[in-house]
Amino acid sequence: MIEWLNSYRYILVYFIEVYSMSFLKKELQNQIPNVQNEIKQLIADKGDKKISDVTVAQAYSGMRGVKAFVCDTSSVSADKGLIVRGIPLLDITHILPEEVFFLLLTGRLPEESELVDLKKDFSSHLEVPAYVWNLLKEMPSDSHPMTMFNTAILAMQGESVFRKRYDEGMSKSVYWEAILDDGIRLLAKLPTLGAGIYRMRFEKGQRIAPDPEQDWAGNFVHMIGLSDETGDFHKLMQLYFMLHCDHEGGNVSAFASHTVSSALSDPYYAVSAGLNGLAGPLHGLANQECLKFVLSVRDEFKGLPSEDELKDYCWKRLNSGRVIPGYGHAVLRCPDPRFTAFIKFGQDHIENDDVFGIVDQLFKVVPDVLQEHGKAKNPWPNVDAASGSLLYYYGLREFNFYTVLFSISRTMGMISQMVWERALGIPITRPKSITTDWIKSTI
């Protein structure tokens, strides 16, 4: 009798769990066994086939171009740029950040009811714990916003569902579920955290409480407190958070978070690690550097320079051993579609603005200059070339805050990649390094 009651209870708990599960989790729960089997079969069929060779030059050059691991959330092609689950980015610039998150995870866009469900999930985790705000208040008042943002994420590590369930002995087969739970909780808080840091760091007054009725980007706009009478800033932030969502697996932030998470460090550790990489000027911090550069042009020429003046200005910068921020890319060999989408937004919404005008003018001048310079393999603009000028136009002028916005969005990609890595049981990352002596004596 007791045995029967126990199994009855077990079945009941199972059905309650499944019933209360989000649409997103149910969809993943359906997909995962099929993908696991598919990959098992792929390894059985093609496991010994070679996908890449590594030269000595590549070993000394950041492993550029070495194909050595898998990421299915998105891919970056040299001539087309970002492709999210098979869809070229420019075909989905109209979708919400929440929709792209669903797409990254599941490979399809959500139905209306699934989107409502996901938004509801986000809305129930908007609050950042009080100890985080207290910690941030104690930091030096001139701390970089990225340092504050990443410190706050790390400080919340004790909230991790993954860590708690791991300590309780969770089975490997449900790691992905705990990662997803952490991911939703963390993502939901990031606009609150980012906007709160903005208001604290730049002395904009009291924090503004989140509004559970708003969407993810709308809540950020509401909490940052800038006026948005036309609603265009809201539209920009939807686009901004959508465009920065992911950029396959090999970029610094994705790869750093992938490596950290492979040790089964929870998402708070892994996202914070990834974002510390995003804070580098050759990666996400280039958006801050780029606007700084654009403003220096405006100040030097008291407005929009001629193409020749701008060309000379770029050469001076290159000759002093500095890069042109917002240009070049390790994978792309064409103008970044994210740049194209931002320029289009600017053309549709902005008239007669010097800062946006300089960005446009740079696009006419820099590719030729870089080609003549002869070093950069890709002379075209990347995402960071245009984004800052739009934020600046809508009144978000503190450019050392810009990488926080990139971070809020990119966390979607890091979380999506982590969910699948744990679902597929990808083991700890551990490539083999070699020594210079080994190369001299062995090759």
Ligand code: CMX
């Ligand atoms: N301005 C000047 N020189 C550049 C350049 C640029 N925009 N882009 C590349 N180069 C130089 C490199 O510094 C390198 O010089 P050295 O041989 O002296 O070291 C040479 O050209 C070859 O580099 P590459 O193979 O074309 O580019 P990498 O893959 O090494 O680096 C990137 C890619 C993005 C770091 C580089 O193009 C760069 O520094 N760009 C400016 C910073 C930037 O916009 N970063 C943002 C990228 C997007 C993102 O992650 O957010």
